[in-house]
Amino acid sequence: MGLLNPRNLAYLASLALLVAIYLRARAKPTLEVSSLMLFDEVAAPVASSRVLRTDPMFWLELAALGALSMALAGLYIRSAEAAAHHRTRALIFDLGAAMGAREANGTRLDEARRQALEIVAAARPGDNFSVIGYALEATVYRAPTSHLADVRRTIDGLKPAALPARAAAMRAALMRARGAPEIDLFTDHAPASGLLNLAGAGTRVHLHRVGTPAVNLAIVALEPGTVGASPGRVVVRNFSDRPQICEIALDLDAQSVLSTIIMLEPRGQAVLPFGPLKHGGVVQARIVTADALDADNRRWALALNDKPDRALVMSPSPEARDDLARVLLAVNQNLIVTAVDPVKFNLATAPRYRLAVLEDAYDPGIKASARLIIYPPPWLERSPPPSWQLPVVGTVAMAEMQERTNGEQLDEPLALSPARILSLPRWMDVMAHGTGAGSGGSFPLAAFGYDARGAMGMIAFSVNDHLLLDPDKLEALVLTVDMVKRLLAPQDLQVVSTGDSVSVPAIGVARIVAPDGSVSTARADEMGRVRLRPIEAGRYEVSSARTRAVIYANYYDAGESDLSAAPPAPAPSAPGASATASSSAAAAATRVEPIAPWLVAFALAAMLLGSALLTRKAMRWRARDV
Amino acid sequence: MLEARAFEPDFLRRLDGLVLGVQRSRTVREGRRALGRVQGLGIEPESFKEYTEGDDLRFMDWNAFARLDDLMIRTFRTEREIEVTILVDASASMSVPREDDKLGFALALAASLAYVAMASNDAVRLGAFSTARGGAARLETSALHRRRETYPAFQPFVSAVRTGGATQMTEAMGRLLLERRPAGTIVLISDFLVSAAEYEQALRSLLRARHEVKVIHVLGDRESTASYPPGHYRVRDSETGEMCEVTLGAMAAETCRRRVERLAADLAAFCAANRIVYARAFGASHFDDIVMREFPRLGLVR
Numbered sequence: 063m064g065l066l067n068p069r070n071l072a073y074l075a076s077l078a079l080l081v082a083i084y085l086r087a088r089a090k091p092t093l094e095v096s097s098l099m100l101f102d103e104v105a106a107p108v109a110s111s112r113v114l115r116t117d118p119m120f121w122l123e124l125a126a127l128g129a130l131s132m133a134l135a136g137l138y139i140r141s142a143e144a145a146a147h148h149r150t151r152a153l154i155f156d157l158g159a160a161m162g163a164r165e166a167n168g169t170r171l172d173e174a175r176r177q178a179l180e181i182v183a184a185a186r187p188g189d190n191f192s193v194i195g196y197a198l199e200a201t202v203y204r205a206p207t208s209h210l211a212d213v214r215r216t217i218d219g220l221k222p223a224a225l226p227a228r229a230a231a232m233r234a235a236l237m238r239a240r241g242a243p244e245i246d247l248f249t250d251h252a253p254a255s256g257l258l259n260l261a262g263a264g265t266r267v268h269l270h271r272v273g274t275p276a277v278n279l280a281i282v283a284l285e286p287g288t289v290g291a292s293p294g295r296v297v298v299r300n301f302s303d304r305p306q307i308c309e310i311a312l313d314l315d316a317q318s319v320l321s322t323i324i325m326l327e328p329r330g331q332a333v334l335p336f337g338p339l340k341h342g343g344v345v346q347a348r349i350v351t352a353d354a355l356d357a358d359n360r361r362w363a364l365a366l367n368d369k370p371d372r373a374l375v376m377s378p379s380p381e382a383r384d385d386l387a388r389v390l391l392a393v394n395q396n397l398i399v400t401a402v403d404p405v406k407f408n409l410a411t412a413p414r415y416r417l418a419v420l421e422d423a424y425d426p427g428i429k430a431s432a433r434l435i436i437y438p439p440p441w442l443e444r445s446p447p448p449s450w451q452l453p454v455v456g457t458v459a460m461a462e463m464q465e466r467t468n469g470e471q472l473d474e475p476l477a478l479s480p481a482r483i484l485s486l487p488r489w490m491d492v493m494a495h496g497t498g499a500g501s502g503g504s505f506p507l508a509a510f511g512y513d514a515r516g517a518m519g520m521i522a523f524s525v526n527d528h529l530l531l532d533p534d535k536l537e538a539l540v541l542t543v544d545m546v547k548r549l550l551a552p553q554d555l556q557v558v559s560t561g562d563s564v565s566v567p568a569i570g571v572a573r574i575v576a577p578d579g580s581v582s583t584a585r586a587d588e589m590g591r592v593r594l595r596p597i598e599a600g601r602y603e604v605s606s607a608r609t610r611a612v613i614y615a616n617y618y619d620a621g622e623s624d625l626s627a628a629p630p631a632p633a634p635s636a637p638g639a640s641a642t643a644s645s646s647a648a649a650a651a652t653r654v655e656p657i658a659p660w661l662v663a664f665a666l667a668a669m670l671l672g673s674a675l676l677t678r679k680a681m682r683w684r685a686r687d688v
Numbered sequence: 689m690l691e692a693r694a695f696e697p698d699f700l701r702r703l704d705g706l707v708l709g710v711q712r713s714r715t716v717r718e719g720r721r722a723l724g725r726v727q728g729l730g731i732e733p734e735s736f737k738e739y740t741e742g743d744d745l746r747f748m749d750w751n752a753f754a755r756l757d758d759l760m761i762r763t764f765r766t767e768r769e770i771e772v773t774i775l776v777d778a779s780a781s782m783s784v785p786r787e788d789d790k791l792g793f794a795l796a797l798a799a800s801l802a803y804v805a806m807a808s809n810d811a812v813r814l815g816a817f818s819t820a821r822g823g824a825a826r827l828e829t830s831a832l833h834r835r836r837e838t839y840p841a842f843q844p845f846v847s848a849v850r851t852g853g854a855t856q857m858t859e860a861m862g863r864l865l866l867e868r869r870p871a872g873t874i875v876l877i878s879d880f881l882v883s884a885a886e887y888e889q890a891l892r893s894l895l896r897a898r899h900e901v902k903v904i905h906v907l908g909d910r911e912s913t914a915s916y917p918p919g920h921y922r923v924r925d926s927e928t929g930e931m932c933e934v935t936l937g938a939m940a941a942e943t944c945r946r947r948v949e950r951l952a953a954d955l956a957a958f959c960a961a962n963r964i965v966y967a968r969a970f971g972a973s974h975f976d977d978i979v980m981r982e983f984p985r986l987g988l989v990r
Contacts (some may be wrong), residue, residue: 090933096790097881098912098930100947101923104940347750347907 066136066656068379070398073131080127084120092319119672126668133661150190152239152451153178153213155220155224156249157195158227160622163250163276163354170273174248177270178217181246182210192242193217197225197597200234206242224357224560224599234606240265248272251621266654276625277302277356280618282331286345286365288395290635293337294365296347300326301624308532309350312336313342314365342367344555344614357560357599358623362614364557366550368396371416374430375401376423385530386419386436389539393546415665417549421525432517437482437524450513452520456483458498461523463507463537481507481523489513489589490520491563494541499564508541510548512565512591517553554611560596566604566611568592575603577615690792690972691846694799700839702980706989708805709965710770710873710900734763770872771813772805773796773864777878777906778818779855784926788908793972794877795846797904800979801875804989806836811872815844817860819853826853826861854927855882857890864894867901871898877969879906880955888958895962902965902988905955907948909971914944 065071126454155161155178161171183192191213193204204216232253239245244266247253250273258267278301287294300306304329312320320336339345342365349359371394375386380406383401390399397416404423418430422437427448440454441447461481481498483505488513495504509520523529523541530539551557558564566572575581577600584592586606596602596615604611693699739748739759752760776782776798782791798814805812815829830845857878864874874894880887880903894901910916918937923931934940952968959966967986969978983989 090920090922091917092924092931094784094924094926096784096908096926097880098923098925098932099881099951100914100944101932101934101940103943103947104934134928284921596713 063137063139066138068135070135071131073134074125074128076131077124080120080123084117118675122668122675124673126665126672127403129661129665129668133658133665136644136655136656136658137661140654149186149244150192150242151181151185151244151246152192152194152206152242153217153238154232154235154245154247155193155195155217156227156247156251156623157197157222157225157250157278157618159197159222159224159355159357159619160227160250160273160625162222162224162357163273163625165274165276165354169222170218170250173216173272175220175271177272178246178248179214179242182217185210192239193220194235194238195220196235197223197227199231200238201226202238223597224615224617225597226622227251229257233257236267244268246270250625273625276405277304277306278354278358278623278625279306279308279326279349279351280355280358280623281347281361282618282620283348284345284347284361284363284616286363287337287338289339289342289365289368291338291368291395294339294345294363295333295335296320296361297331297333298324298326298349299331299620299623300329303328305628307351308332310334311348311350313346313348314339314341319345339365341365344557346614354625355623357617358619360599361616361618362601364551364555364558364614366394366396367477369382370396370398372413373397373399374412374415374418374428375399375421376404376407376419376428377401377421378404378423379421379526381528382421382436382525384674385525385528386421389530389542390417390419390546393543394550410543415548430516432519433515434519434521434545434549436521437480437520438484438520439440440482445539450515450518452487453485455485457481458483461496461498461507462524463494463496463541464504476535477506478523478535478538479526479529481505484509484520484522486520487511487513489565489587489591490518491565493545496523509543511589511618512553512567513589519549521545530675554609555613556611557614557616558596559615560599560615562615563593563595564602564613565591565593566613568604568606568611569609570607572604572609577601606664621648690789690975691795691799693975694803694846695795695840695843699800699976700803703800703803704807706804706984707807708772708801708810708873709987709990710772710805710810722724725940732766736760736762749784750781770805770808770810771870772802772810772873772875773813773815773829773869774801774805774875775815775817775860775864775877776849776963777855777857777876777880778816778849778851779853780818780851780926781879781881782906783851783853785908785910788910789972790879790906790908791849791851793908793969793975794904794906795849796972796975797848797906797969797979798875798877799842801983801989802833802842803836803839805873806834806839809834814842816849816865817857817863818851819856823853825859825863826978827860829864857882857886858893861890861893865897871900873902875902875904877904880951884954887955891958891962891964895964901962902967903955903959904969904988905952905972907952909973912945912948914941914948916941 066288068469074511076382127541155174162169165173167173185191190206190208191210191217192202192206193213194200194202203220204213207213227249235590236245242265246268248270250271253269258269280299280301282297282299284296285294296310298308298310300308303324307323308326309323310320311318320334322334325333326332345365347361353359373390375383375390377386387399387401390397396644407426409426409428412428415428415430417432417434417437418428421432421441424439425433435452438452438454441451458481461478463476463478478496479608481496486492486506486509490509492506492509494508496507497504505622507522511518529535530542553567556564556566567590569590570586572584572592573581574584574594584594586592592604594602596613599615599617602613602615604613708971736749739761747762749760749762752758752773777796778791782794802812802814811832813830813832815827818828820826829900830842833839833841849986855878891901895897917937920933920935923932923934956966965986965988
């Protein structure tokens with residue numbers, strides 16, 4: 063027997079109030095009379111000094127209030143589970159990057175693994191275990207099984223990803239484990255308040271906090287600058303509460319550009335300029351100093367060559383043309399931008415462009431390595447549309463951007479100008495979702511993909527009225543810049559963030575070599591692309607019959623990289639949750655049964671009985687005294 | 689306060705037709721007082737008697753002497769001025785129960801009777817007796833007023849009466865008699881919540897001084913009907929401070945009512961035996977009825 067919310071025992075103070083009310087009601091008032099002669103013959107009271115004489119109403123109210131207070135305090139009883147009943151436990155592992163942080167005896171995941179294996183070792187025959195991991199999303203690695211050897215193998219096979227452990231993923235993992243009466247959650251981060259309640263009533267969540275404070279340095283950003291023009295910079299951050307020495311090395315295509323040692327102040331960051339670079343290529347920054355987490359010690363960036371490229375901006379709006387040209391030049395100063403009205407564009411004399419940006423205009427068949435379609439008009443011609451024309455389903459007068467890539471919700475929805483609702487081909491990946499009045503749900507606001515003609519981006523909202531230069535709508539500009547960067551990036555050499563969906567050209571079966579050297583294969587789709595989602599920081603190589611592509615995956619997350627936070631005192635928030643493996647092991651043979659419903663039912667019955675007594679008393683008074 | 693009712697013009701107009709029921713004519717008898725005897729000075733002949741030495745020659749019936757040759761003295765009924773004293777019990781018991789306003793009720797009755805008494809241009813005064821701080825009886829009386837025009841002069845006295853202390857009726861009457869006023873009419877208004885011996889001794893002392901005594905027994909609505917809310921109480925005597933515990937209910941109320949009736953009956957029996965007019969005035973809510981109907985019925989006023 064115990065209490066789930068002992069603080070609610072404060073409601074028992076109402077009992078003292080009830081007693082005080084009754085004592086006061088029972089106290090004899092003093093009646094001043096002209097003379098006691100008038101009361102000479104009145105009989106003395108029978109029970110003048112009994113303080114706690116039997117009063118059914120008082121005891122009924124006392125019982126009702128007590129029962130309600132205990133219900134609020136969450137009184138529960140522990141009962142031994144039937145011996146024949148096999149338990150099911152879900153083992154949920156945080157597989158975020160921080161779980162790969164090194165400690166004295168291996169990584170944090172190793173410690174979690176050790177604790178989990180102890181639980182499995184203490185299991186009785188017939189007990190079921192499921193193994194669930196989460197980082198960017200929740201994955202069931204092992205469905206509930208009583209084959210403990212499989213469970214052990216699965217636990218041993220878990221690896222941390224270079225991804226942040228998202229709260230939504232933890233929520234999804236808890237939801238997936240809902241069928242299990244007991245859940246063991248292994249993480250190095252304190253779950254958000256109330257998150258463990260998602261496990262559901264009657265489910266015990268044992269929170270196992272692993273990890274000790276550790277020193278970590280991380281490369282926050284790497285900007286290569288413009289080749290031959292502007293310097294680049296690398297930003298390094300110290301997540302320790304003490305000053306740290308940091309040795310930084312910077313390479314351009316395996317040639318050293320910078321190597322320096324700096325002192326980082328506690329929880330400070332430093333910006334190191336370098337360059338300008340003499341030529342384009344892959345820039346790699348790395349922290350040479352050893353720290354707890356490797357994933358955020360390397361970062362890659364692509365420095366575009368200073369070779370001038372042609373870019374076309376086509377829009378009926380001069381303002382939009384001007385804004386888009388500015389964005390293109392901001393991304394790459396070496397572009398030669400041609401801005402033109404669609405009605406004046408001559409396809410016959412047009413050269414081949416590195417990038418063509420079409421705003422509110424049809425694509426007449428422009429020769430370009432990459433195309434960005436913005437606010438495409440619906441096809442109104444009588445002739446059938448060309449194959450590259452994106453079919454427009456509808457238009458909304460005003461759209462709101464709800465989430466960006468990776469499913470991250472924006473803090474506040476971003477109000478945009480009119481937008482088209484498009485039916486996207488399967489080879490395009492959505493980069494942003496939005497909603498609009500009358501759209502009946504969310505629709506893609508931005509997408510990217512490769513077709514037979516090359517890279518293709520789509521932005522569904524209009525950029526008129528200087529939308530891209532509006533400081534209140536910075537997300538629209540960021541989205542556009544990201545899109546342009548992806549379009550200008552070479553197909554066979556990409557720098558992405560871990561967790562991003564990447565598409566590379568391939569023919570037939572492609573061989574994928576991960577940063578840790580593991581090899582896997584994937585079959586190219588009908589568009590000749592292979593898709594993958596890097597979950598490790600480092601270099602991926604995708605090779606097929608006649609193609610070869612290299613992908614550099616960067617990882618950095620401010621919350622995940624901060625390893626200095628000490629695990630606080632365990633504070634289980636789920637009903638009956640315990641905090642440590644040891645306590646959960648001790649409680650393993652018992653089952654918690656809240657008895658609040660029974661207490662409430664008892665209180666209701668007491669109130670009903672009290673009402674009946676009152677009614678009877680009132681009827682009797684009316685007959686005799688009133 | 690109810691005493692203000694006795695000074696309302698509408699109420700006083702209704703009293704205009706009433707007169708105090710007093711024995712106005714009284715024979716002047718020879719008594720033990722040999723000196724300073726007072727011959728009746730009225731105009732209504734009462735009797736004749738033989739002349740004796742010392743009789744006032746002004747009352748000699750010379751016609752009878754001429755016919756009978758006897759010296760005869762003519763005697764007359766005296767038409768006296770009656771001095772009316774209306775005494776109100778101002779002991780602590782008269783202020784309890786507070787909602788009954790017993791003192792106000794008694795003062796209103798006293799003032800009303802004073803107004804009625806002034807119809808005959810009799811000398812009227814009001815008095816109140818209570819107990820002073822030292823425990824001695826205290827008697828306060830107003831000045832004598834005769835004409836109704838001076839009736840409002842009673843109002844300051846009535847307003848100034850405050851209750852306090854125990855009922856010392858015998859001692860208060862003793863103080864009154866020490867004033868050695870001529871025998872007159874004394875109206876005593878009290879709740880008579882004292883022992884029978886106390887009020888009997890007080891009333892007898894007044895009778896012995898040849899006063900015509902009238903008694904008005906005042907009780908409040910609540911205490912006369914014992915209409916207390918049911919429950920357990922500690923009951924405190926307002927005069928002595930004594931306490932006892934009682935449980936009030938329907939039965940107890942009935943017992944209290946019976947007790948009140950018995951006290952009133954004892955007082956009425958004593959008054960009847962001693963030719964004292966006894967009037968019961970229970971409940972201030974019946975003030976008008978008591979003054980306009982009950983008092984005339986009992987002969988207190990006519």
